[in-house]
Amino acid sequence: SQTIHQWPATLVQPVGSPLSLECTVEGTSNPNLYWYRQAAGRGLQLLFYSVGIGQISSEVPQNLSASRPQDRQFILSSKKLLLSDSGFYLCAYDRGREQYFGPGTRLTVT
Amino acid sequence: ILNVEQSPQSLHVQEGDSTNFTCSFPSSNFYALHWYRWETAKSPEALFVMTLNGDEKKKGRISATLNTKEGYSYLYIKGSQPEDSATYLCASTSYGQNFVFGPGTRLSVLP
Numbered sequence: 001s002q003t004i005h006q007w008p009a010t011l012v013q014p015v016g017s018p019l020s021l022e023c024t025v026e027g028t029s030n031p032n033l034y035w036y037r038q039a040a041g042r043g044l045q046l047l048f049y050s051v052g053i054g055q056i057s058s059e060v061p062q063n064l065s066a067s068r069p070q071d072r073q074f075i076l077s078s079k080k081l082l083l084s085d086s087g088f089y090l091c092a093y094d095r096g097r098e099q100y101f102g103p104g105t106r107l108t109v110t
Numbered sequence: 111i112l113n114v115e116q117s118p119q120s121l122h123v124q125e126g127d128s129t130n131f132t133c134s135f136p137s138s139n140f141y142a143l144h145w146y147r148w149e150t151a152k153s154p155e156a157l158f159v160m161t162l163n164g165d166e167k168k169k170g171r172i173s174a175t176l177n178t179k180e181g182y183s184y185l186y187i188k189g190s191q192p193e194d195s196a197t198y199l200c201a202s203t204s205y206g207q208n209f210v211f212g213p214g215t216r217l218s219v220l221p
Contacts (some may be wrong), residue, residue, distance in 0.1 A: 004153075033209070043114075044199065057210070090153065097142050097161075099201075099209055101153035109187035 002027035006091050006102035019064075019078040021105050023091030024073065026044040031093040033074040036101075037064055048060055050074060081109045114202050116212035121164040122175060123190050124220050126160075130186045131215040133200030137181035139207075145174055145185055148214065190219040 003026045005046045014049060025031050035047040048066035056066050063082050067075045074091055086109045091102040115134045123129050124197040135143065142161045146154040158167040172189045187194055197214040 007111075020113075022160075036211075043116075044211035046210075048207055059144060097159050098144070098156050100156070103153050 002093070002095065002100065004091060004093060004100060005104055006089075006090055008105060009103065012105045013081050013107065015109055016080050019076070019081050019085070019107070021076040021089055021091075021107075022063065023074040023076075023102055024072055025074075025093050028072070028095070030071055031095075032049040033068065033073065034092040034094075034099065035076050037087045037094065038091045039084075040091070044090065048076070069082070083109050085109050114200060114210050114212040116198075116215050118215060119213065120216040120218060121219070122218045127187045127191060127219075128186065129190055129217070130184050130217060133183045133185070133202075133208055133212055133216075134199070135181050135183075135202035135210075135212075136204075137142060137178055137202040138182075140178050141203045141207075142176075143176055143183050144201040144203070144209070145183070146201070148197040148199055149195075152209050157198075184216050187217075190217075192219045192221050195219045 005024050018032045034049045036044045036110050037047055038044050048058055049054050053068055064078050089105045092099045117132050142159055144159050145157040147157050148154040158174045160176040166178040167174050173186045176183045193216050197216045199214045201209040201211040203209050
């Protein structure tokens with residue numbers, strides 16, 4: 001069966017510090033992978049998606065970047081965090097018509 | 111870019127009450143409509159995926175309907191229980207496009 005992992009679960013970082021969030025998927029090969037963010041009081045916003053190693057598409061301009069160094073690994077990064085980067089970050093993968101989500105990372109930028 | 115709306119934004123009901131909420135989405139180029147249940151500190155859990163106009167899906171006390179011509183879906187909960195408290199998300203997909211999520215409806219069921 002497929003499982004999806006994210007870490008860390010929670011993170012508090014000062015403004016201007018770097019960020020690295022990791023997502024890994026088990027039990028499937030060549031999945032489509034997604035990073036979403038939910039800011040306070042808002043819906044899920046798609047940030048990046050990837051259809052394969054090294055292939056990243058960005059949905060909205062922002063202070064973040066993503067990389068996919070391995071088939072089942074998806075990383076969300078920032079060189080310098082902004083206050084507005086605070087939120088709940090979810091990684092997801094496709095299976096058929098469905099998307100399945102990881103447990104999420106709560107990021108607070110102070 | 112699709113715009114998916116949900117109403118109400120939040121809802122408080124008493125245990126045992128039945129309730130429903132709405133998801134509206136652009137009907138052009140429609141592919142599928144998804145409902146998720148999202149509890150705090152957990153990942154969203156898929157409830158239903160619907161593709162055909164007039165589709166009705168049911169899982170226990172929760173059911174959903176779909177109208178692709180007018181671009182809306184209803185989620186119904188019969189006899190709400192405190193464990194139904196969660197945020198209910200809908201998402202629409204169009205051909206060749208990624209999921210677009212609505213802002214969610216936050217349901218609180220009071221014992």
